[in-house]
Amino acid sequence: MKALIERLDARLDAIGERLAKKDFVVPVDLTAGILFFLFGVFVLAVTPAQVTISDKDVVNGRVFPVMLMVLMMICCVFLIGKEVYRMVRKQPLTIKTINLLVEVKALIIFCILLVSFLICKYTERFVIGAVFCCLGFLVYFRCKKPAYYAITVALAVAIWMAFRYLLKVNF
Amino acid sequence: MMEFIGPAAGLLFTLQNILWINLGVFIGSVFAAIPGLSVILCVILFLPVTYRLSAIPGMMFLLGIYCAGGYGGSVSAILINTPGTPHAAATMLDGHPLSKKGRTKAALKIALYASTFGGVFSAIMLLFLGPQVAQIASQLGTAEYFMVCLFGLTIIAGVSGKSMIKGIIAACIGLLISCIGSDPMTSYDRYTFGIPRLYLGLDLAICLIGLFALVEIMSRAEDKKEALHVDTKKMLDDGTLTPDEKKRIRLPIFISSLIGVMVGIIPGTGASEASWFSYNTAKNMSKHKEEFGHGSVEGIAAAEAANNAVTGATLIPLLTLGIPGDGTVAIMLSALMINGLNPGLSLFTTDGDIMYAIMLGLILVNLFMLLQGKLLTRLFAKVVLIPKEILTPIIVIFCFAGAYSVNKNYFDVGVTLIFAVIAWILRKFDMPAVPILLGMVLGKMTETNFRRALFISDGNPKIFFSSVYCLIFLGLIILAVAAIIRGKMVEKKAANKGK
Numbered sequence: 001m002k003a004l005i006e007r008l009d010a011r012l013d014a015i016g017e018r019l020a021k022k023d024f025v026v027p028v029d030l031t032a033g034i035l036f037f038l039f040g041v042f043v044l045a046v047t048p049a050q051v052t053i054s055d056k057d058v059v060n061g062r063v064f065p066v067m068l069m070v071l072m073m074i075c076c077v078f079l080i081g082k083e084v085y086r087m088v089r090k091q092p093l094t095i096k097t098i099n100l101l102v103e104v105k106a107l108i109i110f111c112i113l114l115v116s117f118l119i120c121k122y123t124e125r126f127v128i129g130a131v132f133c134c135l136g137f138l139v140y141f142r143c144k145k146p147a148y149y150a151i152t153v154a155l156a157v158a159i160w161m162a163f164r165y166l167l168k169v170n171f
Numbered sequence: 172m173m174e175f176i177g178p179a180a181g182l183l184f185t186l187q188n189i190l191w192i193n194l195g196v197f198i199g200s201v202f203a204a205i206p207g208l209s210v211i212l213c214v215i216l217f218l219p220v221t222y223r224l225s226a227i228p229g230m231m232f233l234l235g236i237y238c239a240g241g242y243g244g245s246v247s248a249i250l251i252n253t254p255g256t257p258h259a260a261a262t263m264l265d266g267h268p269l270s271k272k273g274r275t276k277a278a279l280k281i282a283l284y285a286s287t288f289g290g291v292f293s294a295i296m297l298l299f300l301g302p303q304v305a306q307i308a309s310q311l312g313t314a315e316y317f318m319v320c321l322f323g324l325t326i327i328a329g330v331s332g333k334s335m336i337k338g339i340i341a342a343c344i345g346l347l348i349s350c351i352g353s354d355p356m357t358s359y360d361r362y363t364f365g366i367p368r369l370y371l372g373l374d375l376a377i378c379l380i381g382l383f384a385l386v387e388i389m390s391r392a393e394d395k396k397e398a399l400h401v402d403t404k405k406m407l408d409d410g411t412l413t414p415d416e417k418k419r420i421r422l423p424i425f426i427s428s429l430i431g432v433m434v435g436i437i438p439g440t441g442a443s444e445a446s447w448f449s450y451n452t453a454k455n456m457s458k459h460k461e462e463f464g465h466g467s468v469e470g471i472a473a474a475e476a477a478n479n480a481v482t483g484a485t486l487i488p489l490l491t492l493g494i495p496g497d498g499t500v501a502i503m504l505s506a507l508m509i510n511g512l513n514p515g516l517s518l519f520t521t522d523g524d525i526m527y528a529i530m531l532g533l534i535l536v537n538l539f540m541l542l543q544g545k546l547l548t549r550l551f552a553k554v555v556l557i558p559k560e561i562l563t564p565i566i567v568i569f570c571f572a573g574a575y576s577v578n579k580n581y582f583d584v585g586v587t588l589i590f591a592v593i594a595w596i597l598r599k600f601d602m603p604a605v606p607i608l609l610g611m612v613l614g615k616m617t618e619t620n621f622r623r624a625l626f627i628s629d630g631n632p633k634i635f636f637s638s639v640y641c642l643i644f645l646g647l648i649i650l651a652v653a654a655i656i657r658g659k660m661v662e663k664k665a666a667n668k669g670k
Binding site: 026028029031032035036043046050051052053054057058059060061063064065068069071072075076078079096098102103104105106108109110113114116117120121126129130133134136137138141143145148151152155156159160163167168169170171 | 220223334336337339340343344346347350354356357359360361362363364385388389390391392393558559560561563564565567568569571572575576579581584585588591592595599600601602617618621622625626629630
């Protein structure tokens with residue numbers, strides 16, 4: 001068993017090393033500008049269907065969100081314009097380096113969160129999801145100390161009991 | 172004011188309140204002592220707990236966390252040269268060198284006393300300034316209130332993060348999120364996409380758990396493997412300060428407390444700005460400039476007094492105008508409002524006994540912080556060592572339990588996960604999260620006042636320039652934008668020079 005875990009660890013380390021070397025350079029301001037501009041367009045497009053108004057309203061419920069989206073889109077145009085100007089002047093763009101290993105690890109963490117949530121939801125027993133969450137994270141951190149497993153699971157059950165019996169949250 | 176003090180004291184001094192204060196102080200100190208966990212995260216995690224409490228114990232609990240967080244961050248800054256919270260970074264400059272000289276207890280003692288003085292000073296300022304500002308606030312109409320909201324949002328969007336434009340985009344997103352649910356004026360539903368659960372809107376606590384807490388968990392993906400080492404047995408000094416040191420720290424503590432209060436009143440600024448500003452002021456004023464960065468007692472005192480002096484001052488615009496001084500107190504607003512307490516003059520008149528109990532309670536919070544600091548510092552020091560393997564899942568469980576307990580529905584837990592993903596993407600684009608929070612907090616107030624003002628003026632936007640207060644706030648907005656742009660340009664120039 002110990003040898004198997006060590007082999008698995010070594011394999012994960014090798015994969016991690018490979019992923020850690022893969023960086024992506026993203027023109028962050030340009031991408032953000034385009035993305036949020038498109039988001040603004042989407043919100044403006046769905047607003048008539050999503051916000052019911054009455055003819056009697058002096059200022060109806062669409063005015064404020066539309067105003068916000070227009071302001072946001074103006075800011076996006078500024079961001080895009082600034083980056084395009086830099087491109088034309090052949091100046092370096094505002095960039096951000098995104099590491100593949102970090103993103104994969106974040107995705108794994110999110111999966112642990114999602115599965116814990118789904119277990120809580122479909123078993124309707126919060127404590128089961130909580131225990132899974134503890135085990136999931138301990139495995140993620142490759143923890144080999146049995147005491148940590150015992151402490152974390154005990155704490156998870158204690159938190160559930162505190163909410164269940166002291167704060168009367170029935171889950 | 173005096174007519175409220177007696178009843179307020181009666182409401183405050185109950186066993187329940189004392190217990191909640193101490194629990195808050197303890198949790199705040201522990202959280203802030205652990206590098207990577209922030210006070211705002213702690214307040215968000217425990218906000219749902221306060222939904223089951225009445226206003227005074229609920230606020231006392233959150234204020235306990237908030238104030239103790241100011242001191243707790245200094246523990247790890249002094250012991251392991253890693254600030255527990257961002258605002259303890261200035262403390263670290265002199266705290267850790269003093270600790271390395273074998274005077275750990277002395278450094279912690281200075282931090283504790285300075286924090287307590289700053290906190291009490293700030294609470295007293297709140298007690299006296301709060302009702303005066305509320306009097307002025309009572310003269311504001313809907314158009315003026317809209318300008319106040321705009322002022323708060325402008326500053327916060329401007330000072331959070333590197334780019335003002337990104338700050339404004341983030342604030343717009345926050346304001347848009349606040350539009351989800353029923354229209355505050357007509358009750359028609361907006362942006363619910365046919366999901367009935369969205370009709371009541373998104374609860375602030377639920378969104379914030381995703382936006383600030385779960386995203387921190389996801390950011391563990393960026394962690395490098397590292398181990399912290401602190402030997403509490405090395406805290407062998409008796410913590411005694413020489414009479415000369417005691418004399419030298421008095422003036423920096425007082426001046427820094429004043430700076431902390433002034434910085435705290437301005438929306439969008441916070442403990443970090445106050446502590447750096449005070450640290451530099453203390454350095455400039457000191458006769459022992461050479462000691463700064465090498466274990467100066469004045470440096471520790473100045474930074475710590477300032478970051479705790481912010482605590483009461485940030486509540487002044489919050490309680491009087493509904494404009495939070497910083498992100499953490501913005502969250503406290505929902506703890507107040509859930510108990511039917513709305514910011515403004517009525518808080519100091521109709522609900523005066525409750526409000527004065529909370530303001531007096533802030534003094535008590537700082538005194539209990541002193542007591543716990545004296546008795547439990549060794550424990551707080553050990554807390555720094557809690558492994559992330561244990562801490563991470565426990566925070567997640569708190570997040571899920573907190574999100575569920577708000578409306579007793581797993582739908583809300585799902586919403587927190589969606590917000591965690593949104594926050595992660597926003598981080599990748601260097602978009603600050605605090606303007607989103609402020610947008611969500613101020614959204615309803617901003618929109619309602621905007622629409623009411625236009626309703627009064629029959630749709631004429633001139634109403635926003637019609638009174639002296641409107642013009643004052645307009646002037647302040649222009650001034651703030653100019654100052655922020657100038658600041659960013661200076662920063663950019665300095666960065667270019669550095670290159």
